[in-house]
Amino acid sequence: MASIDYPLERPRHGEKTYSFSEALYSWVSTVDHKRLGLMYIVAALIFMIIAGIMAVVIRMQLMFPESHVVSPDTFNRLFTMHGTTMVFLLGMPMIAGFSNYFVPLMIGARDMAFPRMNAFGFWIFLFGGLLLYFSYIGGGGLGGAGSAPDVGWFAYAPLTSKAFSRGAATDYWILGILVSGVGSIASAINVIATTISLRCPGMTLSRMPMFVWVMLVDSWLILIALPPLNAAQIMLLMDRHLGSNFFETQAGGSAVLWQHFFWIFGHPEVYILIFPAFAILSEVIPVFSRKPIFGKPAMVGAVVAIGFISLGVWAHHMFAVGMTAWSNTFFAASSMLVGVPTGIKIFNWTATMYGGRIRYSTAMMYCCAFLLQFLVAGLTGIMLAVAPFDWQLHDSYFVVAHFHFTLIGGAVFGIFAGIYYWFPKVTGKLLSEKLGKWNFWLFVIGFNMTFLTLHFAGFLGMPRRIYTYAPDRGWDTINFIASVGAFIQAAAVACFVWNVLYTLKKGEPAGDDPWDGWTLEWATTSPPPEYNFEKLPVVRSSRPLWDLKHPQDPDWKYE
């Protein structure tokens, strides 16, 4: 009997044992997309834990009025390093990690388009991160002032000029981000070239999984949005070391120009960070609802629309700077416009679940929480897009609560969903659902305790980044609840770490396809062999594995 070209029957290779130095060498010298993807994800998780501990210390400082858990200088360094690490060393490598690991598997390729550039991207990201953290040791520099950078994650001029930021800490901040930014660009070019050029036979763009589509648009955004940041960092570095005057107001330079350049990067960056969650949700929700994704062309259209509209909304971060009325109007309108495609996505995920046979695994529960929390984040975002409203709450804890709802309630919840979903594929073992539920509920409760309440702190006038506050402002109860929530979130992450370690040691074997998935990565072994597919698959529909599992009723008959 003739068989279809799907790689379901594969020989399993015996595990070879390596000595420690051999194993180390094989990981350091690898150009395999799966190993690099895994290293990206693990490095990002480690940075997440470091920056999470910083967040807990920040919340400890703010738990009671007029407390002095840390010194004011340390506090400034903490929130700077927390923000910088979470954005550049958690968010960005997570994108690279997930897209590296799963894009080739999902499009039926054996590796990325440029494997060596891929390795370059990872190592330069890692050393960029280490450079940033080296500032704790080397940041004193010749000026002898300061250790870690303390200029905030968006480092507004003129605080970053040589006169106000002495020592080398700010230079480490610039260089660390510049260097890891080069890595992100390398990885983005790689993802685009892989997606366009290495698709297996029959994998047309319209049949490409949503995950790959979103990662493709995400890489596009990285290519457009990161160079402005790199350019601004180069200018700032020249200001600090060659005496140029880009952001030096005394020589006629403009501090506001830095804000423009930073947010031309910074707002697309928010979408860059949330896109992996979009990508993951678009795979997890259909599989756990037992329905194909609702309105796939609209989903693709929406993500492409975000990929363009989000490039024109940056100055809504700058309403309080004193732009012209026309600029304010334009950026308020464009910011509301970007809510439309985002709304389409939320609607379509909900419609995918509607009438489905939903299995509430931990991955799916994270997706459900994402939908609600990201909706709240979107709505507060629309509120802040209204310029007069923004004037009231600019730089208050309302803004802090808003963007933590997008980046934790959205991006991080999505990433956790992805980890629970693909962990069996990557390691061959199922994460414990029991610990997973603990992880999930602690995280949801702790997260909402912290950040729902902080919206109200913002309404009551609490400015962001303050070191401490007087007891008579009416902020103490809110801050106390928020800090308790932070401890619960820390416990949730501890649960997760324990779950991973426990599963790696004693987890039950998952098999190749534990969730009955539909995309190509579930067609190979868990973990996948180095060459991914023995024989390259041939694809006829959006759900190639459905076709294979149901030869009497394949999708391609209807597409």
Added chain:
Amino acid sequence: MADNEALTADALTLEQQWTPPDRGKVGIIFLIITETALFSIFVAAYLVYIGKSLVGPYPKDVLEIPIIATICLLSSSLTVYLAEHALSKNELGRFKFWWIVTICLGLEFLVATGLEWKKLIYEDHLTISTNLFGSTFYSLVGLHASHVTVGMIFLLIVLAVTLMGFPIQTQFRRVLFLSWYWHFVDAVWVVVFTVVYIVGR
């Protein structure tokens, strides 16, 4: 059964007809896109700061239009095309000739830039820290010149391996992509030239 056989035959034709674009081509196109984004920020900074310098020297006093250098760089786009075209027809002699001409033209551009900077620094006392004109001028023109330099290095590598007898026609793809990069650098110069020497003066 018949279904399955038809499917297999179909899969074979699909596989044979499946020709996605060259990954190198996609890679170089998107590298050029991201470089464009980088340049546009420096161009934006230049445009924003035109006429904002608090002290002299000002562009209209010290800048001279680099006509010869511009002609050299822009015509090198033509010569690199002729070289690549010759290589596609496997005419190695003509390829080498046009390739060397391209290198000479690029070199002349870099030398002209160097001489221009030398004049600006030593005669007009314009450095990167003098005023906003200096900051934006040296960074924008310098960014472009550094891209020309990178292109020159790759052009020289190709020339060296060709002269050493390496069969360069087997690497036609790479030569082609390098020539695209070179066209990009030339196109950027058109923008830089317009902004710095026409609009900015």
